Amino acid sequence: MTDAPEVVICGGGIAGGALAAGLARRGISVLVLEQLDAYRDRVRGEMLSPWGVGDARQFGVDDCIYAARPSALRSWIQWDEVHHYSEAPTIDLTTTFVPGVTSPLAIHHYATCKAFTDAARDAGAEHVMGIRKLRVTPGRPPSVAFEVDGVERDVRPRLVVAAGGHAQPVARQLGLMRRGPYHHWGGGLAIEGLDGWPDAVQAFGTEGRRNFMVFPQREGRARLYLNFPESDASEFAGPEATRRFHEAFRLACLPPDLSERVLSARPVGNSAVWPSRVTIADRLDVDGVVLIGDEAGSSDTVLGTGLASALRDVRIVGQLLLESSEWSRRDFFAPYREERAHRLRRLHHTANFLAVLSCEFGPAAAARRARAWERMRQNPSYMITLMVTVAGPDRVPEFAYSEYVLERLLAPERAAPPRRRPVSGLFDAGPAGNANVPEIVANA
Numbered sequence: 001m002t003d004a005p006e007v008v009i010c011g012g013g014i015a016g017g018a019l020a021a022g023l024a025r026r027g028i029s030v031l032v033l034e035q036l037d038a039y040r041d042r043v044r045g046e047m048l049s050p051w052g053v054g055d056a057r058q059f060g061v062d063d064c065i066y067a068a069r070p071s072a073l074r075s076w077i078q079w080d081e082v083h084h085y086s087e088a089p090t091i092d093l094t095t096t097f098v099p100g101v102t103s104p105l106a107i108h109h110y111a112t113c114k115a116f117t118d119a120a121r122d123a124g125a126e127h128v129m130g131i132r133k134l135r136v137t138p139g140r141p142p143s144v145a146f147e148v149d150g151v152e153r154d155v156r157p158r159l160v161v162a163a164g165g166h167a168q169p170v171a172r173q174l175g176l177m178r179r180g181p182y183h184h185w186g187g188g189l190a191i192e193g194l195d196g197w198p199d200a201v202q203a204f205g206t207e208g209r210r211n212f213m214v215f216p217q218r219e220g221r222a223r224l225y226l227n228f229p230e231s232d233a234s235e236f237a238g239p240e241a242t243r244r245f246h247e248a249f250r251l252a253c254l255p256p257d258l259s260e261r262v263l264s265a266r267p268v269g270n271s272a273v274w275p276s277r278v279t280i281a282d283r284l285d286v287d288g289v290v291l292i293g294d295e296a297g298s299s300d301t302v303l304g305t306g307l308a309s310a311l312r313d314v315r316i317v318g319q320l321l322l323e324s325s326e327w328s329r330r331d332f333f334a335p336y337r338e339e340r341a342h343r344l345r346r347l348h349h350t351a352n353f354l355a356v357l358s359c360e361f362g363p364a365a366a367a368r369r370a371r372a373w374e375r376m377r378q379n380p381s382y383m384i385t386l387m388v389t390v391a392g393p394d395r396v397p398e399f400a401y402s403e404y405v406l407e408r409l410l411a412p413e414r415a416a417p418p419r420r421r422p423v424s425g426l427f428d429a430g431p432a433g434n435a436n437v438p439e440i441v442a443n444a
């Protein structure tokens with residue numbers, strides 16, 4: 001192992017692995033440090049939006065995503081207690097939201113991480129698994145200390161990329177991280193032996209006190225997700241947690257027998273749940289260190305765009321590194337800071353909308369959901385906010401992030417007069433980038 005790679009990437013997940021592959025393929029010497037001893041299934045996001053695939057393609061690493069054998073998702077069906085299953089709204093996901101990408105992909109998170117890091121290794125990167133006691137010290141140059149197999153190492157690269165995901169190990173050490181608000185809890189479970197689920201259909205809906213999602217994968221496997229009120233969190237703790245999580249998919253709003261099919265499948269591993277918390281990095285870079293992926297801050301997972309957003313970070317940071325060798329220039333990452341602040345403002349806005357629409361429970365919330373879907377049916381242009389998730393925040397005009405659209409969809413009276421105020425600048429991202437996360441809209 002060299003003591004002076006050009007780039008050390010802390011975390012060999014989606015963001016770290018993809019960046020390592022792209023840089024190593026262009027001849028940059030990279031060392032990836034991963035705490036896991038081996039990639040294995042864990043509860044993580046597995047629906048990859050088309051804009052994430054598009055960014056991976058632009059950065060020349062989309063072949064790794066396909067090497068991990070994803071499956072295409074071709075329809076999004078909103079099976080929900082507010083309409084009969086035969087009238088469930090359906091969104092055609094084969095629409096070309098992003099040039100060259102045919103639909104969202106259901107990936108296997110761990111297999112995709114492995115495919116990225118294998119590609120990085122094939123291109124000459126070093127990839128060390130099972131590291132402990134990671135310690136990053138910013139500077140020019142920065143340094144990284146860690147332990148592997150009981151041996152301490154110290155490396156001095158030109159740049160450290162922090163890509164440790166939601167745990168934010170480096171951002172926390174450097175005091176760059178803040179925990180934001182949360183609106184509900186969420187979690188996931190993998191199942192296998194799911195026979196007869198409609199081909200390539202992702203399900204999304206709310207029934208009772210549960211918002212649910214089903215993302216079918218290959219060969220009878222699927223990832224199940226739930227969002228629920230914090231007061232129900234204890235139901236998904238303890239020795240019966242996985243059984244209860246699975247049992248929550250006994251849903252009357254699904255077509256006859258589909259719920260039974262999910263229940264007849266077998267859990268793979270255990271369910272995991274936690275507050276669906278927004279995390280915020282107050283700064284995206286300090287001397288010789290830059291944060292990417294969830295380590296740089298994330299939105300409510302109800303949005304389902306964390307993977308795509310991580311791959312956008314990879315493309316933008318990766319391209320900056322490839323375009324100029326002046327990595328230690330003070331404003332080097334300014335374009336990344338600006339783009340990410342703008343992106344996160346839009347993603348937080350959309351996540352707040354989805355949380356209010358789908359993750360509030362009870363009769364008033366159900367009535368509001370019924371109204372919103374009916375209004376979208378009558379006027380499909382109101383689906384513009386939902387399109388952010390598949391097309392990406394930059395491909396959807398500012399109008400989608402306006403309170404005008406939220407009011408038209410969520411307010412009880414359809415005739416609510418539009419507010420006369422500019423649609424841009426509703427949430428001021430401010431100089432600290434994504435620090436000013438808009439407040440969660442209160443229960444209405």
Ligand SMILES: Cc1cc2nc3c(=O)[nH]c(=O)nc-3n(C[C@H](O)[C@H](O)[C@H](O)COP(=O)(O)OP(=O)(O)OC[C@H]3O[C@@H](n4cnc5c(N)ncnc54)[C@H](O)[C@@H]3O)c2cc1C
Nearest residue numbers: 011013014015035045047164165169293294304305306307
């Ligand atoms: C329940 C749930 C559902 C979700 N649903 C979706 C979805 O449908 N679609 C979507 O796009 N996103 C979804 N997400 C979000 C998505 O999973 C993340 O945004 C994405 O994985 C972020 O990629 P990352 O590379 O930043 O982090 P990760 O892919 O988690 O990688 C981080 C890596 O860093 C490693 N690491 C951590 N600490 C250390 C350390 N100290 N030293 C060395 N290595 C370390 C980890 O082991 C891991 O390999 C969901 C998340 C959750 C929790």
